[in-house]
Amino acid sequence: MARRAETIELAVLGLLHEGPMHGYELRKRLNLMLGWGRVLSYGSLYPALKKMLRARLIEESTVAPAISRRQRIVYQLTEAGHREFEQLMxxxxxxxxxxxxxxxxxxxxxxxxxxIRLRVLEGRRSRLQERLDRVQQQLAMTQKEVDSYARELQRHGVESVEREVRWLSSLIDAERNPASADSEVAAGDPIQDPQSHQMASGTAERKEP
Known part of the structure; x- marks a missing residue:
């Protein structure tokens, strides 16, 4: 739970870094960011917002929309919130x-x-490569002990992690050689969509948020 709260806090700081937002808009943007299967409820969002208010990372104000009599609470970053976001990033x-x-x-x-981008990408790739090596060793030891469906699930997990490793490698190459990456895009072979890697964090060793 503590790790999930930290993830939500970073996401909220990042979104409010773009400009003030009310709770509904924050939740909608967070759900788009977190991806499928990780819907964020108000029961998770508002405790995080209250904690950030107590820490003076954000502040709230009340506005009355032109098309409604109901007032809305809008959240925005404080100076401390801006510093915290920059430090976390x-x-x-x-x-x-x-x-x-x-x-x-x-x-x-x-x-x-x-x-910073390179160090994070390289660290992520190294972590996934370690995970991949571990899963492949487990596969070799249990190949004869599981049925065909379990083997297929394991194979799918391995392929998912391999796909993300390739995706990370392409991003690292693009960071180091931006001119080369621009040439690939112009030639019709763009870098993969960032959202395509999210499946790879799952089947081999899934950690629920």
């Missing part, structure tokens, strides 16, 4: 490579410099 340690945290970090990569 500059972290290149193992936490930045974990499944859910990496997804959120990647969504805000446009606000970090190349050195």
């Amino acid at each position: 500059s972290d290149v340690g193992p936490v930045a490579w974990e499944d859910d945290n990496f997804d959120i970090r990647f969504a805000f990569f446009g606000r970090t410099d190349m050195e």
Whole structure:
């Protein structure tokens, strides 16, 4: 739960870094960011917002929409919130490579410099490669002990992680050789959609947020 709360906090800080938002808009944007299968309820969002209010990372104000008499609470970052977001985005340690945290970090990569992006991408690739090696060793040991459906599920997990490793490698190459990446896009062979890697965080070693 603590890790999930940290992930939500980073996502909220990043979204409010773009500008003030009310709770409904925040939840909608967060659900789009988190991807399928990870719907965020108000029961998870509002406790996180209250905690951030107590920490003075965000502040709230009340506005009355022109088409409704009902007032809405709008949230925005404080100076401390801006500093906290920048500090979290500059972290290149193992936490930045974990499944859910990496997804959120990647969504805000446009606000970090190349050195930080490279270190996070390389750390994520190294972590997945370790996971892949471990799963493949387990597969070799249990190949004869499981039925065909279990083997197929294991194979799918391995292929998913391999796909994300390839995707990360293409991103790392593009960061190091931006001119080459532009040429590939112009030739009709663009870098994969960032959302396509999310499945790879799942079947082999899924961690629910």
